[in-house]
Amino acid sequence: WIVGDTRTGKTRTMCLLLQQLIKQGTKVRCFFHGSFGDELVEVLRSERSFRAWKREVTRCDVLAIDDLFSSKVTERVEASVFEILDERIAWHRPTFVTTQITKKDALARFHSLKRCEAFYARIKEFFQIVPTGKPKQEKLPLK
Secondary structure (H helix, E strand, O other): OEEOOOOOOHHHHHHHHHHHHHHOOOOEEEEOOOHHHHHHHHHHHOOOOHHHHHHHHHHOOEEEEOOOOOOOOOHHHHHHHHHHHHHHHHOOOOEEEEEOOOHHHHHHHOOOHHHHHHHHHHHHHHOOOEEOOOOHHHHOOOO
């Protein structure tokens, strides 16, 4: 669970980790910058089966979600993300997430305070939380 402000290396860090897993033959399902939420909403609105899509996402070897909660969080998206991560945790399937949203931020965005608390309790218990710092580029002198 890589969390930090924009331009702090979250996506780059995750991609370097995923690159090594892919080289080892691990099958990885990736969603970059908002595409997870977009695809989820598309599946919910379409004829496509949410159950089939959820099964595909929860059963892949490794799931990677970049910029989770970068878009507006509807109640259905919130519940679906919770279900997917909870199922992946139950089956011990690795999941990588990058986000700018801290628990404090999520409390203001989530529709259900109880779900937010449960969601972040699972994150704290089952994920390695990696905070990122200030971008090094800002410290470099420009000539």
